[in-house]
Structure formats: structure tokens, C-alpha cells
Amino acid sequence: MPRSVLVVDDDPHIRQLLVFALGKAGFDTSEAADGEAALAAVEAGAPDLIVLDINMPRMDGLEVCRRVRAVGDTPVLFLSSRDDEIDRVVGIELGADDYVVKPFSPREVVARVQAILRRTGARAPVVTGPAIRHGRLALDLDGWRASWAEEDVALTLTEFSILRTLAAHPAKVFSRDAIIDRLHGPGFAITDRTIDSHIRNLRAKFAAAGAADLIETRAGIGYRLGSCTG
Template sequence: MPRTVLVVDDDPHIRQLLVFAFGKAGIDTAEAGDGEAALAQASRQPPDLVVLDINMPRMDGLEVCRRLRAGSDVPILFLSSRDEEIDRILGIELGADDYVVKPFSPREVVARAKAILRRTSPGAPISSEATLRHGDLTLDTDGWRACWHDTEISLTATEFTLLRTLVAAAGRIFSRDQLIDHLHGPGFAITDRTIDSHIRNLRRKFADAGCSDLIETRTGIGYRLGACRGNPAGA
């Protein structure tokens, strides 16, 4: 089935560039010029991915992200006009999957969007095992569901992919660069802080459900899966 990307930016020129680039890549698009229009469009016709500008009048992208996340796990790719780490980190912690800083190449935006869509495609190869278990954690890789005991934990596509990577190689320590490669493939310029933010999100969501030993930090090396039994461990 064709995939649809909702492009949200108050600059019509940027929307035009991105719609053209996605069209060349064979990806359908919808457009919105502000946050309120984006929420209405997403409700009317749920997209497979939202490309979302942070700095917009009336309702900025961060607020749009908050509202989308209140009822949807749709992947979100942020566009930021400022190369300020606080914007990027806040966006990730609100539930965005990735970000691109303006000025950007439309081809880079499409490449990052396609990487996210591949991870969330129903027909994409996920794992040789449909169900992964570790401690009291269960991942349904076909249904993109993560459960702690009988509680389903709502994760973004990036959070799920990170956790699946750790669970599939329980005991292995992954550096931040290795986790970036698993998410996007080699060559994507993403800061270590972005991975740290995704890890914090995962820890917070599972801690809220009673699992405080989901992921261990190995100082100076990276991260590995914890015992997933509910007790603090080595972080």
C-alpha cells in the first residue's frame, strides 16, 4: 500500500519542496500550514508519518507533537530552524522519532523519512522471531507491541526499534554509534544526546509501569539490556 506523509510547515515554499521530493520517491503526501490544520488533517486522514516544523505560528510543532502523542503513535520527524540542542532534545523527549535541522536537503528529509517508514512497514522484516522475551518483558515484533507483565507500553517507532535491538542481543553492550547504525544505517549524523534521550524515554515509560531495570548504562561504553525483573540494576 502507498505510504502517506503529512508535511507540516508554515512556509509554503518548504512544503512545495518536500512534497515534490516525496513525490519523486513514490510517497504520497498531505499538507498543513499550521499546527491546528495539522491536527485536523491527521484526525481526518491518519498519515504514516508526520514531518513537522517546530517553529510555527498559532501552535508550534512541540505542542502539535504533544497532542498527537496523546492519542497516536504515528512516527514524527521534526524540522528545526535552529541548531539548538534544547529544541532537538525536547522534541525527542516529547516523542519524536528523528529531526532534521534547517537549512536541509530535501533528499536528506526523504531519506530519514524512508528509514522510519521501513521500520514501521507492516511487510518489513522485523526479526527471525515474532516474539522476543527477556525477564518480564515481551516484544511482539510483528505487531510492534511492548508489554511489561500484562501492561502494554506505548512506544514510538524509534523507541521500539532501540528496545528490540537490545532485547535481540541481550547481554551485549551497544555503543551509541552502534545504536545509531541500527536505527538509520551508517552515515547518519545524529548526536549521542539523541540516543540518550530515547533511552531516557524508554526508562521512564517502563519505570512508570514498575520496571526500573530495563536498560543498564556502561559508563564510557554504551548501553545494554537490564534484567527486566523490576528491580534497579547497574544504571
């Protein structure tokens, strides 16, 4: 079945442009003109991905993403009218999967959507594999579920993928570039700070569950899985 994409932007011209381009690429599309309408659309029927403008009146895209992330892990592609690193970092920290700056090419947005959904598609039941256990950490690779001391910890797709990469080779130190290559393939253009933001999110989520030693930082090198003993 076609994957569904919700396009959220207060500019009707941009919505029309993206709906046309995504529809031409084979996606089922819907649209919302503001944050409140976007949340209502998500509640009515969760899309496979949300293309979400940051700068909207009343409720901006960051708040929409925050609320979406509070209840699920629907992939989010942010749009912004300015290439502001603060917006970019905050968006990534909230769990956004990618970020495009206006003005953009509709073909670029479609390509980013397709790339995100290819990664999301890895959650389908055809992907199998054993669970990974390390100390109190457990990863169910079939169910894409993470837990600490038998208590589930809700993660985004990207967060789970990073943790799975580290847990599959617990003695190995991964550079940020190596983590990016594992997630997206060689040559994918995201910054080291993006990985740092995801690592902070992982540490914060597991710290709330009682984990103080989930991921170790090796200064000047990168990250590896911690002892996960609590």
C-alpha cells in the same frame, strides 16, 4: 500503495516545495498550515509520516508532536529554522524520528523520509519472529508490541527498536554507536545524546508501569538490558 506524508509548515513556499519533491518521489502528500490543522488532518486519516515544522504560531511543532505521540506512533521528521540543540533534544525526547535544519535541500528531506519509512515498513506482517521474554518484559516482534507484567507499554518505533536490540542480547553491553548502527546502519549521523534521550524515554515509560530495572548504564561503555524483575 504509495505511502502518505503530511507536510506541516506555516510557510506556503516551503510546503509547496516539499509537496512537489515528495510527490515526484512517489508519495501521496497533504499539507497543513498550522498545528491545529495538522491535528485535524491526522485525526481525519493518519498519514504514514509527518514532516513537521517546530516554529509555528499558536501551536508549535513540539506541541503537535506531543499530542500525536499521546495517541499513536506516527513517524515525525522535524524541521527547524535554527540549529538549536535544545530544540533538537526536546524533539527527540518527544519521540521524533529525525530532524532537519533550515535551510535544507528538498532531496535531503525526501531521503530522510524514505529512510524513516524503510524502518517503519519493518512493521509489516511479512516480518516474523518469536516473542522475546526477559523477566517481566515481553516483546511481540510480529505485532511490534511491548508489555511489562502483561500490561502494554506504548512505544515509538525507535524506542521499540532499541529495546529489541538490547533484549535480543541481554548479556551484551551496547555502545551508543553500536545501537545507532543497529537502528540506521553504519555512518548515520546522529549524536550520542539522541540515544541517551530515547533511553530516558524508555525508562520513564516502563517506570510508570512499575519497572525500575529495565536498562542498565555501564559508565563509559553504553547500555544493556537490566534484570527486568521489577
